[in-house]
Amino acid sequence: xxxxxxxxxxxxxxxxxxxEAMQEYAVKNKxxxxxxxxxxxxxxxxxxxxxxxxxxxxxxxxxxxxxxxxGMALExxxxxxxxxxVFMSMRACENIRTNVCYQNANVKIIGNNTGLAGGxxxxxxxxxxLAILRSFPNLTLIVPGxxxxxxxxFYAAIAHKGPVYIRLSNGRNESAVYKSDYxxxxxxxxxxxxxxxxxxxxxxxxxSYALEAARILAENEGISVNVVDMHTLKPLDxxxxxxxxxxxGKILTLEDxxxxxxxxxxxxxxxxxSGIPCTLKRLGIPDTFPGFGSFEALQGQLGYGIxxxxxxxxxxx
Amino acid sequence: xxxxxxxxxxxxxxxxxxxxxxxxxxQTLIHIGGDLSMADMLTALYLYKIRxxxxxxxxxxxxxxxxxxxxxxxxxxxAMATAGYGxxxxxxxxxxxxxxxxxxxxxxxxxxxMEVSSGSLGHGTTLCSGxxxxxxxxxxxxxxxxxxxxxxxxxxxxxxxAMTAAHYKLGNLIVIVDRNKxxxxxxxxxxxxxxxxxxxxxxxxxxxxxxxxxxGHDMEDIVKTLDSIPxxxxxxxxxxxxxxxxxxxxxFLENQASWHHGMLNDEQLEKALSEIRAARKEKxx
Numbered sequence: 001x002x003x004x005x006x007x008x009x010x011x012x013x014x015x016x017x018x019x020e021a022m023q024e025y026a027v028k029n030k031x032x033x034x035x036x037x038x039x040x041x042x043x044x045x046x047x048x049x050x051x052x053x054x055x056x057x058x059x060x061x062x063x064x065x066x067x068x069x070x071g072m073a074l075e076x077x078x079x080x081x082x083x084x085x086v087f088m089s090m091r092a093c094e095n096i097r098t099n100v101c102y103q104n105a106n107v108k109i110i111g112n113n114t115g116l117a118g119g120x121x122x123x124x125x126x127x128x129x130l131a132i133l134r135s136f137p138n139l140t141l142i143v144p145g146x147x148x149x150x151x152x153x154f155y156a157a158i159a160h161k162g163p164v165y166i167r168l169s170n171g172r173n174e175s176a177v178y179k180s181d182y183x184x185x186x187x188x189x190x191x192x193x194x195x196x197x198x199x200x201x202x203x204x205x206x207x208s209y210a211l212e213a214a215r216i217l218a219e220n221e222g223i224s225v226n227v228v229d230m231h232t233l234k235p236l237d238x239x240x241x242x243x244x245x246x247x248x249g250k251i252l253t254l255e256d257x258x259x260x261x262x263x264x265x266x267x268x269x270x271x272x273x274s275g276i277p278c279t280l281k282r283l284g285i286p287d288t289f290p291g292f293g294s295f296e297a298l299q300g301q302l303g304y305g306i307x308x309x310x311x312x313x314x315x316x317x
Numbered sequence: 318x319x320x321x322x323x324x325x326x327x328x329x330x331x332x333x334x335x336x337x338x339x340x341x342x343x344q345t346l347i348h349i350g351g352d353l354s355m356a357d358m359l360t361a362l363y364l365y366k367i368r369x370x371x372x373x374x375x376x377x378x379x380x381x382x383x384x385x386x387x388x389x390x391x392x393x394x395x396a397m398a399t400a401g402y403g404x405x406x407x408x409x410x411x412x413x414x415x416x417x418x419x420x421x422x423x424x425x426x427x428x429x430x431m432e433v434s435s436g437s438l439g440h441g442t443t444l445c446s447g448x449x450x451x452x453x454x455x456x457x458x459x460x461x462x463x464x465x466x467x468x469x470x471x472x473x474x475x476x477x478x479a480m481t482a483a484h485y486k487l488g489n490l491i492v493i494v495d496r497n498k499x500x501x502x503x504x505x506x507x508x509x510x511x512x513x514x515x516x517x518x519x520x521x522x523x524x525x526x527x528x529x530x531x532x533g534h535d536m537e538d539i540v541k542t543l544d545s546i547p548x549x550x551x552x553x554x555x556x557x558x559x560x561x562x563x564x565x566x567x568x569f570l571e572n573q574a575s576w577h578h579g580m581l582n583d584e585q586l587e588k589a590l591s592e593i594r595a596a597r598k599e600k601x602x
Contacts, residue, residue, distance in 0.1 A: 056450070059477070059480065059484075099433075099444055103433060
């Protein structure tokens, strides 16, 4: 079983880690380039300083960033776009669908400031990106479970021929989950904690919250649950979902995204079609436009924090 | 480049293309108005200007062409087939049918030699900027051509791409605007329903582009203009405003927003073909 850190025991930042990885990779592969609608300085400041010829800032113009990347990819280059997910997935929605996915252009999109973790209010909360992008053919969706996994996702995206969307959280000071190394494979979820009473399937930043809830359930209530890091939303690991449904008959999904159409929606579809008897509870951002507050305060108010997970698991039993 | 085709031959080819556009619009719904306005320019591009290798569609030295106004697919298919990318008969035999490579908007998955699947408007400058940038980085000498409709210039993304192309000095990017002065609803300068594109040349200039204009139905002017575009290594992107007439060549189709798309009946087809043939005969004499 994978060794994990305690909740917020170690904090890491995906942005500078990716910045460094890009610098390393750009030396090896001259086709690599970073395209951004004017936010790369906030994400990869060292890369853009050191690799000006492999960096393209198209200005605050997400549609152009996506199409420009598609054009580059069709000509054999390896473009990564770094942008804010709320604008990438909605302002440039059709550009991703038609000029990246339809053309099967080898474009990689790294979206940050997702869910409520990034702050900023509802103009800036990317709560719908997974629901929207999950419906695009050819697109692979990865939601890294911790900052280190964002690096694994980066290299997996390079190895994968075709469009990939990597959904960072805020990309700064987030819980490291994995203490020991492990194999990361697109489309293969990871059982990071084993139990028998229920299964919590989480993605992204919520993996660390799921693990902490599982620890509290075990230590305070004597309830053991599986915790799954479902880092790939598309293609979803249907086999693992079914395996967990058969084993525990109770699944709770946890995501920093609308409960409609994201991880919860994907798991619900798989379960419904599987015919396996299983109770499902989706936790995430409810069907509302949230206001301001710290991530934990908002989670508390909206019902998808650690306490909510503990309470919902107990309610399912 | 050893172009041996004459103006007369290009004119004849364009005339035959017009006939085929009309025949196609008898059998299926196509964007007949815009197809007829772009026919001369696309003929010149495919039969005269664009460098290609029919035995190797991925030849790196080929000029790229992207039909930003993807609804002009009928005209594109005919131009490509005439240039050797397929058979004109296949267009007529299969258009719109299951598993056909020919439908209302171009799809590159089934059409070797077609660079991009298009149809969603406003992506010519953005996507082609990426293609032109990649070529510039590699030091390639080919052009990236994109044919845009004038109506699609209302899409904001066009101007995002225009700024980007100018910023990155993409002199290898040549946009041709089919300025037929109509979109689906109305004339572009219609006081009530047109959003108003003029002063169009000044707008492109203000965005940092080299602006050229031509008569998009005068083959001599088209060829002369295409011959005088800047070298691909230049540092300013070029837009050619091709002044055209929507529905060109058929009296009852010309300048009619209602013929943006449509189908001809037998009688209309006969009348339209006779007009095209009469014009060709007159020109030939």
